Amino acid sequence: MSARGYDVIVVGSRVAGAATAMLLGRRGLRVLAVDRARFPSDTLSTHQVQVPGVARLHRWGLLDRLAAAGTPPARDIRLDTGGVVLAGRYPAHEGADALYSPRRTLLDALLVDAAREAGVEVREGFDVDELVRDRDRVVGVRGRQRGGGPVTESAWLVVGADGKRSMVAAAVRAPAYRERPASTFACYTYWSGVAVAGGEFYQRPGRTVAVFPTNDGLTIAYVAGRAADFPAFRADVEGQYLSTLDGCGDLGARVRAGERAERFRLTPDVPNAFRVPHGPGWALVGDAGLVMDPITGQGIGNAFRDAELLVDAVVTAVEGGGRPDAALAGYRARRDAAAGPMYDLTLDLASFRPTRAVDRALFAALKDRPAAVDQFLGVLSGAIPMSRFRAPGNLLNLLGPRALIRVAAADLLNR
Numbered sequence: 001m002s003a004r005g006y007d008v009i010v011v012g013s014r015v016a017g018a019a020t021a022m023l024l025g026r027r028g029l030r031v032l033a034v035d036r037a038r039f040p041s042d043t044l045s046t047h048q049v050q051v052p053g054v055a056r057l058h059r060w061g062l063l064d065r066l067a068a069a070g071t072p073p074a075r076d077i078r079l080d081t082g083g084v085v086l087a088g089r090y091p092a093h094e095g096a097d098a099l100y101s102p103r104r105t106l107l108d109a110l111l112v113d114a115a116r117e118a119g120v121e122v123r124e125g126f127d128v129d130e131l132v133r134d135r136d137r138v139v140g141v142r143g144r145q146r147g148g149g150p151v152t153e154s155a156w157l158v159v160g161a162d163g164k165r166s167m168v169a170a171a172v173r174a175p176a177y178r179e180r181p182a183s184t185f186a187c188y189t190y191w192s193g194v195a196v197a198g199g200e201f202y203q204r205p206g207r208t209v210a211v212f213p214t215n216d217g218l219t220i221a222y223v224a225g226r227a228a229d230f231p232a233f234r235a236d237v238e239g240q241y242l243s244t245l246d247g248c249g250d251l252g253a254r255v256r257a258g259e260r261a262e263r264f265r266l267t268p269d270v271p272n273a274f275r276v277p278h279g280p281g282w283a284l285v286g287d288a289g290l291v292m293d294p295i296t297g298q299g300i301g302n303a304f305r306d307a308e309l310l311v312d313a314v315v316t317a318v319e320g321g322g323r324p325d326a327a328l329a330g331y332r333a334r335r336d337a338a339a340g341p342m343y344d345l346t347l348d349l350a351s352f353r354p355t356r357a358v359d360r361a362l363f364a365a366l367k368d369r370p371a372a373v374d375q376f377l378g379v380l381s382g383a384i385p386m387s388r389f390r391a392p393g394n395l396l397n398l399l400g401p402r403a404l405i406r407v408a409a410a411d412l413l414n415r
């Protein structure tokens, strides 16, 4: 541990950084968390917190605060696959049974407050310019409070929770792997006067739409499209967005009957990559260490999970006498094992490939089996691995032997 300074400095204080700092503070470590932003403030992100992420908020004692701030739960989910419509509920998972979609203005500030309550020193409006090293080891950061002069702070560990364009990751040259370029773009805005009972998803050729209730009586409607369609979409954002919703049953009409409450947000910047998340004196968490296309809405839950995994590793290292390398190698292994299947599913959905025969048959078979629909929603939320859902025994049970052989053969022929 550092003889002076902090045990840990966390660069970036949104969902990954504030959660990591809070958990470290609760375990008794001396923590400084900084962010160039001030809170509350928004960031370019929709904000479905999937059931596993909600379970973590519950475990951390923060879900009640989120609900008390007027964040509506979404329990009833309707998934329109373009052929079959599936309606169900998320299966309960570690004390949570709903998705919440809190505005980032609320969620990030709530986590920053919780970090402060855990004894973390949080400096808002603080820009980190560079890392400080002692030979090959990172030992601190150099930066400045807005309007102030240069400041140097030292720590035993510097955590980069500074997002997908992480300065920390770049400075330590953290290698990326399983990297894939963006294959989608995202566009979203908020509507008033558009009632939704729960969550709605629509799959259409080259488009995915998600609609959820959020704070202040607003509804967020999110459109993802093929990256190749981005120039045409950008040329007429409102027209393209609304015509996409018009292709989703009565959604377009319901949205047009309401009022747009905020500007459109549009981005093609949705990369996919794992980065090696640790090295001498440094670690990465959140998008800095693992970023995936937002089409599955997993980033916030990933950040919460990896905050827990990293903090466990750091505390293990501290209790083991301050030699972090083995413990942090365990962090990487656990993160990659936990995130890998959803990363693959996300890339698959983001490819907008045509629906396979086995999927069409599965959706048709699911329709009249409410418990199986709930299990499938559990897969989409990240609570149940797709491998378990698509295990031969489960497919056999859902489809029956003849249909399973027929669709498997059709898929093989189409490859």
Ligand SMILES: Cc1cc2nc3c(=O)[nH]c(=O)nc-3n(C[C@H](O)[C@H](O)[C@H](O)COP(=O)(O)OP(=O)(O)OC[C@H]3O[C@@H](n4cnc5c(N)ncnc54)[C@H](O)[C@@H]3O)c2cc1C
Pocket: 011, 012, 013, 014, 015, 016, 017, 034, 035, 036, 037, 043, 044, 045, 046, 047, 048, 049, 050, 126, 127, 128, 129, 161, 162, 163, 164, 167, 186, 187, 267, 269, 270, 285, 286, 287, 288, 294, 296, 297, 298, 299, 300, 301, 303
């Ligand atoms: C269009 C879109 C939609 C999305 N929708 C969802 C969704 O519905 N559900 C979901 O779970 N995820 C979603 N995501 C992903 C989610 O936004 C991210 O996974 C999440 O924000 C990552 O959190 P983070 O804390 O790692 O990084 P960020 O939220 O990016 O925070 C990083 C922080 O670091 C600070 N920082 C950076 N550099 C410095 C520096 N040098 N000095 C000081 N501070 C610094 C920044 O100011 C920032 O506040 C979406 C993403 C996009 C782009």
